[in-house]
Amino acid sequence: MTASFSLRGVNKQYGKGATAVHALSDVSVDIQDGELLMLVGPSGSGKSTLLNILGGLDHATSGEVRFRDALLTAMSDRDLTAYRRRHVGFIFQFYNLIPSLTAHENVDLVREIADNPLSAADALALVGLTGRMDHFPAQLSGGEQQRVAVARAIAKRPAILLCDEPTGALDLQTGAQVLEALSEINRLYKSTTLIITHNADIARMGARVVRFADGRVREIETNATPAKPFELVW
């Protein structure tokens, strides 16, 4: 497999002097193309900071971040925006859907900025929402809204899917449906998928689990047989 991301000595510091926060310290890791990787660790250990840097939302303070042949850490803001639009789908804990648009229209919006998108209907079918396309967010459950957010993220067929606590606001059953959708998309489209979770059970669905503490990678575990989302308990 080829490396999707290659990180070397990545540091991220917020602020200066005595009040500086070292959100990431000397992070070096390779992430393979098509991999499903879980990021775990205590609150404040740097997981979201790393995701934001990989997604081109934030800059590392020092070190190198490469995506395939491109050195993200040398890119201008404009190039990073182009990279993000072309290659990255984001899913956050809160779904951030536009309340006045239907599920179909919410997904359609993102397709306009993509080169070769899935149809909104196909993206919604992948997350099991064919019957809910014309519903507004307020007419959908939390799990369904999150699945619309997943459909929106995957409609542009991103090479990378970055998920920050995607089930943080959901119960077991609906959370498992969202994870099932992510795992299926990873299998079908081979999007490199990174999922942040606080939950040790959810982490078992990753082929690898990267454990953070104090802004550093403490451990990388390999799972020979990753768990299926519906086998997870939390």
Ligand SMILES: Nc1ncnc2c1ncn2[C@@H]1O[C@H](COP(=O)(O)OP(=O)(O)OP(=O)(O)O)[C@@H](O)[C@H]1O
């Ligand atoms: N914009 C910012 N300005 C200043 N400090 C920040 C900023 N963003 C994050 N931090 C700090 O950087 C550190 C890492 O934060 P980060 O959000 O990456 O942690 P996390 O592991 O994702 O935490 P959580 O699990 O609570 O989301 C924390 O100490 C946080 O307070």
